[in-house]
Amino acid sequence: MTTNTTNSAAARELNDELMVELRGVNKWYGQFHVLKDVNLEVRKGERIVICGPSGSGKSTTIRCINRLEEHQKGDIIVGGTTLNNDLKNIETIRREVGMVFQHFNLFPHLTVLENCCLAPIWVRKIPRKEAEAMAMKYLERVKIQDQALKFPGQLSGGQQQRVAIARSLCMNPQVMLFDEPTSALDPEMIKEVLDVMIELAQEGMTMICVTHEMGFAKTVADRVIFMDKGQIIEENDPHNFFNHPQSERTQLFLSQILQH
Amino acid sequence: MQSDAKKSPSAPSTKTRFWHDPAKRALVFQILLVLGVFAVLWFIVQNTLHNLESRGITTGFAFLSQEAGFGIIQSLVEYSESSSYGQTFLVGLLNTILVSALGIFFATVLGFIIGVARLSNNWLVAKLASAYVEIFRNIPLLLQIFFWYFAVLRALPSPRQSFQPFDNVFLNVRGLFMPQPMPQQGFELVWWALLIAIAGSVVLARWSKKRQDATGQLFPVYKTALALIIGLPLIVFWLSGSPLTWDEPALRGFNFRGGMTIIPELAALLVALSIYTAAFIAEIVRSGIQAVSKGQTEAASALGLSKAKVLRLVVIPQSVRVIIPPLTSQYLNLIKNSSLATAIGYPDLVSVFAGTTLNQTGQAIEVIFMTMLVYLTLSLLVSAFMNWFNTRMALVER
Numbered sequence: 317m318t319t320n321t322t323n324s325a326a327a328r329e330l331n332d333e334l335m336v337e338l339r340g341v342n343k344w345y346g347q348f349h350v351l352k353d354v355n356l357e358v359r360k361g362e363r364i365v366i367c368g369p370s371g372s373g374k375s376t377t378i379r380c381i382n383r384l385e386e387h388q389k390g391d392i393i394v395g396g397t398t399l400n401n402d403l404k405n406i407e408t409i410r411r412e413v414g415m416v417f418q419h420f421n422l423f424p425h426l427t428v429l430e431n432c433c434l435a436p437i438w439v440r441k442i443p444r445k446e447a448e449a450m451a452m453k454y455l456e457r458v459k460i461q462d463q464a465l466k467f468p469g470q471l472s473g474g475q476q477q478r479v480a481i482a483r484s485l486c487m488n489p490q491v492m493l494f495d496e497p498t499s500a501l502d503p504e505m506i507k508e509v510l511d512v513m514i515e516l517a518q519e520g521m522t523m524i525c526v527t528h529e530m531g532f533a534k535t536v537a538d539r540v541i542f543m544d545k546g547q548i549i550e551e552n553d554p555h556n557f558f559n560h561p562q563s564e565r566t567q568l569f570l571s572q573i574l575q576h
Numbered sequence: 577m578q579s580d581a582k583k584s585p586s587a588p589s590t591k592t593r594f595w596h597d598p599a600k601r602a603l604v605f606q607i608l609l610v611l612g613v614f615a616v617l618w619f620i621v622q623n624t625l626h627n628l629e630s631r632g633i634t635t636g637f638a639f640l641s642q643e644a645g646f647g648i649i650q651s652l653v654e655y656s657e658s659s660s661y662g663q664t665f666l667v668g669l670l671n672t673i674l675v676s677a678l679g680i681f682f683a684t685v686l687g688f689i690i691g692v693a694r695l696s697n698n699w700l701v702a703k704l705a706s707a708y709v710e711i712f713r714n715i716p717l718l719l720q721i722f723f724w725y726f727a728v729l730r731a732l733p734s735p736r737q738s739f740q741p742f743d744n745v746f747l748n749v750r751g752l753f754m755p756q757p758m759p760q761q762g763f764e765l766v767w768w769a770l771l772i773a774i775a776g777s778v779v780l781a782r783w784s785k786k787r788q789d790a791t792g793q794l795f796p797v798y799k800t801a802l803a804l805i806i807g808l809p810l811i812v813f814w815l816s817g818s819p820l821t822w823d824e825p826a827l828r829g830f831n832f833r834g835g836m837t838i839i840p841e842l843a844a845l846l847v848a849l850s851i852y853t854a855a856f857i858a859e860i861v862r863s864g865i866q867a868v869s870k871g872q873t874e875a876a877s878a879l880g881l882s883k884a885k886v887l888r889l890v891v892i893p894q895s896v897r898v899i900i901p902p903l904t905s906q907y908l909n910l911i912k913n914s915s916l917a918t919a920i921g922y923p924d925l926v927s928v929f930a931g932t933t934l935n936q937t938g939q940a941i942e943v944i945f946m947t948m949l950v951y952l953t954l955s956l957l958v959s960a961f962m963n964w965f966n967t968r969m970a971l972v973e974r
């Protein structure tokens with residue numbers, strides 16, 4: 317991986333417009349306090365990497381942003397709209413927020429092309445022809461246009477994950493959420509997915525990525541966030557985060573994952 | 577075997593022995609099997625012919641045109657004691673088809689409702705649904721038929737003391753008596769209207785899909801089609817001056833005459849078959865829906881699809897393909913189980929043909945052969961339809 321971090325993150329001029337805002341978000345699973353006062357501001361075009369030990373609430377945090385999980389206290393504001401219990405409000409926000417899952421979750425009964433067209437046709441109400449043309453454009457961007465008529469089961473993991481990214485992009489989202497997009501992949505496929513993500517970042521997409529790919533964090537992240545036990549422990553630009561971690565828990569975590 | 581396997585890598589390619597070659601071995605087994613089956617068949621045929629000959633029983637299907645000489649309590653076609661055994665066969669066949677078709681319909685509706693109810697977030701609803709499944713799945717079907725027939729329907733009052741839930745509807749130990757609609761001159765128009773409404777709905781669905789492909793706009797097809805199919809015949813019915821009268825049941829002597837009757841034998845068999853099979857269908861539906869992983873719903877919701885569209889476009893198409901094969905076998909079970917009719921005297925095919933007719937004519941081979949052929953044909957027809965439906969719904973997956 318490249319170590320050329322200087323021109324990436326912190327140096328870039330950032331828009332002031334807030335894309336995603338979490339204010340004092342708290343969540344419980346029964347008695348278990350999963351998220352404790354999580355505060356996060358993500359500006360338009362910003363790339364955030366969230367890392368932390370297993371069970372620290374990383375997935376829960378980003379799943380709250382598109383209401384796959386419901387938080388009990390605090391506010392979540394996406395593109396100026398505050399998330400509430402109104403179904404229409406939730407659907408509106410989900411349209412603007414793309415999500416890529418660890419296990420791809422492509423629809424196995426639809427072809428790659430149909431996977432990509434489904435939401436544009438049924439949610440955005442775009443004519444099929446246009447939707448297909450747009451889908452082909454994004455499939456080309458993730459370099460998988462040749463497989464458009466295959467079914468997901470016929471593709472490798474890396475190819476499936478790239479289709480999943482294209483499927484999200486077809487909705488023209490303002491923000492993309494990634495939940496460990498490469499951790500279910502064989503090592504030789506990780507790079508092809510990371511390359512797509514890096515390209516996406518360079519085009520100015522606002523991204524929140526839960527990942528342990530530290531190379532990716534160093535290359536593209538504007539900010540790295542470390543979570544532990546439901547709290548944000550540390551938040552810094554990649555250079556300082558990796559070279560001068562402040563808290564002991566961060567140091568311990570980094571020493572563990574950088575060992576191998 | 578093991579030592580053989582260990583040696584083989586070192587031994588430079590010896591020829592495979594005849595009985596070690598799976599293809600040749602399979603061929604030998606198949607030949608042996610076919611020979612065996614033929615030997616058994618030959619033995620059975622020889623034996624039967626010999627027996628028939630020694631007892632002086634006629635063979636052949638001539639008996640079908642002889643007079644049957646017994647009455648049947650329910651027949652969908654004209655039938656009397658002077659009808660032939662051939663007509664007995666037809667009446668029995670239609671009665672079997674009637675109870676099976678109605679049973680499949682009610683079992684499917686009930687089964688789907690209970691299967692979905694088992695997955696409900698409402699604790700009480702989910703528990704009630706599992707209780708239903710556990711109770712009705714685990715009691716022998718014959719016992720359930722007896723329960724509905726003897727404990728429930730036989731315990732109803734006599735015709736003179738009938739329950740009367742509505743005007744002109746009477747429920748008593750002889751059955752449920754209802755007014756029968758009698759279409760008058762001009763009612764055909766209503767049928768035509770229905771036909772046109774159905775055809776119109778098909779055209780509408782095609783048009784709406786085309787329009788969606790071209791412009792992206794959605795059209796409420798289901799609601800419009802429903803309104804069309806119900807509304808158009810009603811309007812035509814009203815415009816043509818309501819050409820329909822009702823034949824109402826009336827108490828004459830000890831029983832009701834006129835109107836439509838559902839005999840208790842049919843009711844008991846139908847209720848028992850539907851309730852019993854619904855318990856199994858509920859389990860099939862529940863596991864079919866659960867077979868679609870939570871990730872599918874999450875991915876679809878994350879794209880902004882509404883709950884209804886997630887179900888319709890993502891969950892149901894995937895669960896249907898899991899549900900249909902076992903559902904088919906439940907339908908086949910229901911058809912075959914309907915032959916328990918004999919136990920309470922519902923005149924199905926087994927009861928009137930493989931029962932009474934066989935006893936009176938003694939022509940066991942022909943009667944049993946025809947009866948088996950009927951069940952086989954019905955089963956194959958249902959399977960073929962369900963397979964066609966499955967391929968339509970499922971299409972390809974790798």
Ligand SMILES: Nc1ncnc2c1ncn2[C@@H]1O[C@H](COP(=O)(O)OP(=O)(O)OP(=O)(O)O)[C@@H](O)[C@H]1O
Pocket residue numbers: 345348350368369370371372373374375376377
């Ligand atoms: N549905 C649930 N019910 C109860 N507890 C849950 C549920 N989902 C998650 N948890 C718990 O919440 C905590 C946070 O889970 P989360 O998935 O957010 O962790 P994570 O940081 O993404 O971990 P990982 O790296 O393993 O994905 C974990 O301790 C988990 O056991």
Ligand SMILES: [Mg+2]
Pocket residue numbers: 374375376495496
């Ligand atoms: Mg996680």
